[in-house]
Amino acid sequence: MEELDRRIVQLLSRDGRLSFTDLGKASGLSTSAVHQRVRRLEERGIITGYRAVLNHDAAGIPLAALISVIPVDPAAPDDIPDRLRHITALDSCFSVAGDENYVLKVRVASPLELEELLAQIRSAANVTTRTTVVLSTPWEDRSPLAGDEAPAEDG
Amino acid sequence: MEELDRRIVQLLSRDGRLSFTDLGKASGLSTSAVHQRVRRLEERGIITGYRAVLNHDAAGIPLAALISVIPVDPAAPDDIPDRLRHITALDSCFSVAGDENYVLKVRVASPLELEELLAQIRSAANVTTRTTVVLSTPWEDRSPLAGDEAPAEDG
DNA sequence: CTTGAAAAGAATGCCGT
DNA sequence: ACGGCATTCTTTTCAAG
Numbered sequence: 001m002e003e004l005d006r007r008i009v010q011l012l013s014r015d016g017r018l019s020f021t022d023l024g025k026a027s028g029l030s031t032s033a034v035h036q037r038v039r040r041l042e043e044r045g046i047i048t049g050y051r052a053v054l055n056h057d058a059a060g061i062p063l064a065a066l067i068s069v070i071p072v073d074p075a076a077p078d079d080i081p082d083r084l085r086h087i088t089a090l091d092s093c094f095s096v097a098g099d100e101n102y103v104l105k106v107r108v109a110s111p112l113e114l115e116e117l118l119a120q121i122r123s124a125a126n127v128t129t130r131t132t133v134v135l136s137t138p139w140e141d142r143s144p145l146a147g148d149e150a151p152a153e154d155g
Numbered sequence: 156m157e158e159l160d161r162r163i164v165q166l167l168s169r170d171g172r173l174s175f176t177d178l179g180k181a182s183g184l185s186t187s188a189v190h191q192r193v194r195r196l197e198e199r200g201i202i203t204g205y206r207a208v209l210n211h212d213a214a215g216i217p218l219a220a221l222i223s224v225i226p227v228d229p230a231a232p233d234d235i236p237d238r239l240r241h242i243t244a245l246d247s248c249f250s251v252a253g254d255e256n257y258v259l260k261v262r263v264a265s266p267l268e269l270e271e272l273l274a275q276i277r278s279a280a281n282v283t284t285r286t287t288v289v290l291s292t293p294w295e296d297r298s299p300l301a302g303d304e305a306p307a308e309d310g
Numbered sequence: 311c312t313t314g315a316a317a318a319g320a321a322t323g324c325c326g327t
Numbered sequence: 328a329c330g331g332c333a334t335t336c337t338t339t340t341c342a343a344g
Contacts (some may be wrong), residue, residue, distance in 0.1 A: 001215060009214065012207035016171050019320055030330045035322075037328095046213045050165035051298070053204045059164065061299055066221075066251065066258060074217035081293035088301035093294050096221065098287035105219060107299050128269065136238035139248050143206070144216055144262050146243035174337060185312055190339080 004029070006145050007038055009046065013143030016050040031129045053141075061107045063112060064091075064134035068100035068152065076126070081127040089117050099131070159184070161300050163192055164201065168298030171205040209297075214260045217245075219289035220269060222254035223280045231281070237282040244272050255285070 001009075007027050009013060011018060018026070023034045041047045069080065080102060083095050092105040104121070108114045118129055162182050166173060176191070178189045179259055196202045211217060235251065235257060236248050247260040259276070263269045 009207065010344050013209065014204075014206070016205040016207045020322095021320070029322090032331080037197045044213060045210050047207050048210045048325095049169075049297075050171040051169065051206055051208055052164065052171040052202050053206055054164065054299075055166065055200050055203045056299075058199060058216075059199045059300065064249070066249070066253075081256065085254065085294065086295070088299060091295075091297055092293070093300065094219070094221070094289045095291045095293065096287045097290055100287075103287065104297045121195065132251045132255075132258065134251055137249045139240065139249070140246075141206075142243070143247055144209075144211075144243060144246065175339095176337075186338090187313085187340095189312085189313055 001112075005041060005046075006035060008034065009103065010143055010145050012038070012050075013145070020057060043149040048146060056107055056118060061089075061109050063114060064106050064133040064137065065108075066134065067104040067106060067118070067121065068130040068132075069104060069125070070100050072126045072128060080125045080127065084121060085121070087117070087124070089113070101127075122126050160192060160201075161197060163189065164196060165298055165300050167202065167205075167302070168194070175244075194195075211262055216244075216250070218262050218263050218265060218269060219292065220261050221287045221289065222259040222261060222273070222276065223285040224259060224276070224280070225255050225284075226259040227281045227283060235280045235282065239276060242272070242275060242279070255284075 004027060009025060010024060011035065020031045020035045020038070023029075024031045027034060029037075033057070038047070049050055056064070073079065078101070084090055084093065084104070089106050089108050089109050090104050093095075094103045094105075095101065096103050106114070106117060108117055114131070114133075118131060121127065121129060159182060165177060166181055175190045175193070178184075178193070179186045182189060186233075186259045186286055193202070210218070226233065226235065233256070235249060236250075239245055239248065239259070244261050245259050245265050246262050249258045249260075250256065251258050261269070261272060268287070269288075273286065276284060296307065
């Protein structure tokens with residue numbers, strides 16, 4: 001991905017409603033050129049969609065937690081994500097290479113709801129859990145691609 | 156927050172570029188009414204912005220990891236987030252109540268970059284780290300507010 | 311909250327380079 | 328791959344019920 005595309009992706013990561021006119025001004029291209037590039041970024045699956053960003057505190061779900069998940073029966077077929085997917089309090093689900101099998105990020109309204117959620121997870125997926133409560137979030141879901149790391153080495 | 160607002164927030168969480176016309180059709184309101192409600196949701200800080208959603212694999216940063224962070228000197232004043240904020244590979248930073256002080260979510264292009272990133276984190280913030288590599292992501296950043304949990308109890 | 315209207319702005323496609 | 332232009336749709340604001 002070239003420099004100009006990275007710049008466009010970064011701009012849209014910060015403001016997904018930028019008009020092609022404004023995107024053009026910010027990237028030094030014409031409206032048509034930016035439009036073309038964004039369409040290709042979408043076609044190539046680099047930009048997969050656009051979303052509103054919520055303030056979870058204001059939205060009434062101020063309590064976040066990270067939950068490590070380990071199956072009770074390690075020999076059972078692992079369909080844990082399928083068993084948990086319907087629980088909407090589960091923000092993210094990562095399959096990981098550490099002591100646990102999965103790490104979940106969850107959001108709930110209160111400690112009581114967290115307690116209920118943990119029971120729901122354990123019974124739905126037959127797992128044990130270890131929960132780390134989030135106290136505060138200095139930042140979250142920041143857009144990457146600023147390029148202060150090592151440059152792409154190979155492709 | 157009422158039912159209709161939750162529905163609107165949920166719709167915009169899934170597609171942040173929905174027109175007010177389509178939002179109205181999907182929520183059973185007129186264009187003007189939806190427009191009014193969205194403006195109020197933005198004013199109240201419930202909707203804080205709009206963003207493009209990236210496919211990190213396609214964008215060339217396929218490797219994610221969760222990094223637990225513990226200060227080398229527990230007595231030192233804790234400005235760890237400030238010391239790390241400039242590192243753009245850091246997607247999220249959570250201050251947590253578990254064994255560690257912080258959990259970072261990071262995205263890099265390769266294991267080599269992860270190695271360099273860890274060195275950068277340790278030297279910038281004077282911390283030790285424990286890293287859990289993400290193997291796959293069944294889902295991520297899903298929109299909440301579907302209300303299959305306990306109803307709001309107070310607030 | 312609804313309908314309706316009108317003006318400004320954006321998206322989209324076509325045609326040049 | 329980029330720029331300019333024209334058409335269509337959306338946004339945004341206004342009015343009145």
